[in-house]
Amino acid sequence: GAGVSQSPSNKVTEKGKDVELRCDPISGHTALYWYRQSLGQGLEFLIYFQGNSAPDKSGLPSDRFSAERTGGSVSTLTIQRTQQEDSAVYLCASSRGGGSNQPQHFGDGTRLSIL
Amino acid sequence: AQSVSQHNHHVILSEAASLELGCNYSYGGTVNLFWYVQYPGQHLQLLLKYFSGDPLVKGIKGFEAEFIKSKFSFNLRKPSVQWSDTAEYFCALLHGSGNTGKLIFGQGTTLQVKP
Numbered sequence: 372g373a374g375v376s377q378s379p380s381n382k383v384t385e386k387g388k389d390v391e392l393r394c395d396p397i398s399g400h401t402a403l404y405w406y407r408q409s410l411g412q413g414l415e416f417l418i419y420f421q422g423n424s425a426p427d428k429s430g431l432p433s434d435r436f437s438a439e440r441t442g443g444s445v446s447t448l449t450i451q452r453t454q455q456e457d458s459a460v461y462l463c464a465s466s467r468g469g470g471s472n473q474p475q476h477f478g479d480g481t482r483l484s485i486l
Numbered sequence: 487a488q489s490v491s492q493h494n495h496h497v498i499l500s501e502a503a504s505l506e507l508g509c510n511y512s513y514g515g516t517v518n519l520f521w522y523v524q525y526p527g528q529h530l531q532l533l534l535k536y537f538s539g540d541p542l543v544k545g546i547k548g549f550e551a552e553f554i555k556s557k558f559s560f561n562l563r564k565p566s567v568q569w570s571d572t573a574e575y576f577c578a579l580l581h582g583s584g585n586t587g588k589l590i591f592g593q594g595t596t597l598q599v600k601p
Contacts (some may be wrong), residue, residue, distance in 0.1 A: 466587060
């Protein structure tokens with residue numbers, strides 16, 4: 372597709388369960404970002420990938436959160452032992468390269484609800 | 487720490503009214519600034535960006551923003567809004583030296599334009 376694709380679009384799960392969120396970046400984009408959009412917190416950076424490496428994972432809120440990227444393409448964000456405060460929209464963005472002169476293209480997000 | 491502040495959380499205007507959304511940032515170094523828009527049910531899209539040069543930046547759909555270094559501001563303007571401008575608007579600052587492309591977002595401003 373032409374844009375960043377995220378799946379699932381919605382996820383409802385029980386507290387304590389693990390979830391996996393997927394992001395397919397635009398083909399050829401080497402940089403990939405995860406952000407979280409939640410009420411009261413706005414949009415927060417989680418992690419940045421350049422290729423398969425994550426030089427900046429400073430935004431991951433706890434060790435329950437992890438992410439990986441394989442083949443320089445698809446990325447998965449995993450949340451273990453989910454808590455209610457994890458409820459948010461998780462956004463993925465990609466760009467041609469890291470750095471300031473490459474605009475980030477965002478996906479539609481995954482809306483995660485923890486019961 | 488770097489931060490972005492958007493003063494107006496919810497703005498209601500009538501069509502043809504002029505728009506100005508405030509954005510202030512906190513960072514002492516060279517700044518790269520962005521405005522993103524999220525229309526209802528759609529993903530975040532880049533409206534405009536400032537890297538250097540002319541402090542008056544023109545973006546898509548008739549929007550412009552002015553970078554005023556002395557005021558640490560990057561306010562978004564449009565002379566005459568349309569109903570289709572109803573959306574959420576986010577101001578963002580590129581973090582640090584910009585090597586990673588990590589964005590720091592403001593809390594967002596919801597704009598409602600009445601026909």
